[in-house]
Amino acid sequence: MLVRDAAKAADTFFDVLVIGAGPTGLACAIEVQKAGFTVALVDKGCICNSLFHYPSHMTFFTTPELLEIGGIPFPSPNPKPTRNEALQYYRLVAAHYKLDVRQYERVERVMGEDGEFTVRTEDRFGRTGALRARKLIVSTGYYDLPNLMCIPGESLSKVFHYYNDPHPYFDMDVVVIGGKNSSAIAALELWRSGARVTLVHRHEGMHRHVKYWIKPDIENRIKNGEIEAYFNTDVVEITQDAVVLKTREGLKSIKNDFVFAMTGYHPDFNFLESMGVRFVGPDRLPVCNAETLESNVPGIFLAGVIVAGSRTNEIFIENGRFHGGQIAQALLGK
Structure with a gap:
């Protein structure tokens, strides 16, 4: 009892x-x-x-x-x-x-x-x-x-699996990894706060379950070139000053200061x-x-x-x- x-x-x-x-x-x-x-x-x-x-x-x-x-x-x-x-x-x-x-x-x-x-x-x-x-x-x-990507450089201090506030990343080159709500929100807030944002997602577009008031916003920012996006793309390495991407056209290195890996x-x-x-x-x-x-x-x-x-x-x-x-x-x- x-x-x-x-x-x-x-x-x-x-x-x-x-x-x-x-x-x-x-x-x-x-x-x-x-x-x-x-x-x-x-x-x-x-x-x-x-x-x-x-x-x-x-x-x-x-x-x-x-x-x-x-x-x-x-x-x-x-x-x-x-x-x-x-x-x-x-x-x-x-x-x-x-x-x-x-x-x-x-x-x-x-x-x-x-x-x-x-x-x-x-x-x-x-x-x-x-x-x-x-x-x-x-x-x-x-x-x-967090779901780790298990790639070289993921443990660098510039890499975060949580997003909190956009202010510290003003005028910085920031990569956001992922294609769901958290990625879209982070990318939009960072861009609106003056960061240069690149979004990377391994699938062909933003996830279909992104909230209906967020999805058109992020897609329009991408369409207008305000946020650069690489779809069907994987991040294969993170270095102190760059991120290496595996695209359909091959490997590509882009300048980078911070990474938000919103991978779930x-x-x-x-x-x-x-x-x-x-x-x-x-x-x-x-x-x-x-x-x-x-x-x-x-x-x-x-x-x-x-x-x-x-x-x-x-x-x-x-x-x-x-x-x-x-x-x-x-x-x-x-």
């Missing part, structure tokens, strides 16, 4: 521990707490760490009500809220529910079994700790692990495997009960984008926020 009385739980022993304090993790903690269980969250960064690292001027593609968690309205004067509005909203929700969030503690190892898990952590200063829980919810997202991200499959979670199929779908979200490892539940494996375009805040309710119902059933 799960202990549903906070007074019976030790300071570091909980009914449920949520690994990952993004919007889905927060939603899970809220629903589990509402169901009467003791719960804490642990995250290697801050609350909504991935969202914090989104571009500073980012606007969501969705409406405020589809980002709401815990039954708390998301007030916004904009039809599509900004990153900063979302961060404020999730902070206020966490404070409203008095969630126990252990920020800046990286999970190093998970031991034990259903009913008696021990989670070993390490803080920013290398100090180790341990949290114990009867059940675990893993909601670690995918934004922290993937879940931490190694971490899940270390806990015994199994995967199936080429998309590495974790073995998971579709109704309860309990993995093949008894007592370990999965939530958010990691449920879809490498198909990271299937689960977002809008639908992942409901995973907490599914898990809470499963725990009550036990």
Whole structure:
């Protein structure tokens, strides 16, 4: 039986521990707490760490009500809220529910079994700790692990897999790699801030799923020659002063100061495997009960984008926020 009385739980022993304090993790903690269980969250960064690292001027593609968690309205004067509005909203929700969030503690190892898990952590200063829980919810997202190109020069300090702000790249030669939303947004903002932008994509054009208000903008900038574009092209090497491209006409070296490799991200499959979670199929779908979200490892539940494996375009805040309710119902059933 799960202990549903906070007074019976030790300071570091909980009914449920949520690994990952993004919007889905927060939603899970809220629903589990509402169901009467003791719960804490642990995250290697801050609350909504991935969202914090989104571009500073980012606007969501969705409406405020589809980002709401815990039954708390998301007030916004904009039809599509900004990153900063979302961060404020999730902070206020966490404070409203008095969630126990252990920020800046990286999970190093998970031991034990259903009913008696021990989670070993390490803080920013290398100090180790341990949290114990009867059940675990893993909601670690995918934004922290970029898909690497594995080419010479990718580790140079001029190469970034995240885009934040265009200001530092004024009057610089910048290459943006990729053909989806993040690439288009980065290229447009950099160009509008005075960078000389070259976009490189391995396919024949911008991806068909680029948002309808962004796609014509980037395509018109390319058509007008304001942003240079190389399609059906791969980056094969990055040097201190140039980028080497493999085009249909052969190799081409172009002058370059900075590179934004917007090549996508993937879940931490190694971490899940270390806990015994199994995967199936080429998309590495974790073995998971579709109704309860309990993995093949008894007592370990999965939530958010990691449920879809490498198909990271299937689960977002809008639908992942409901995973907490599914898990809470499963725990009550036990």
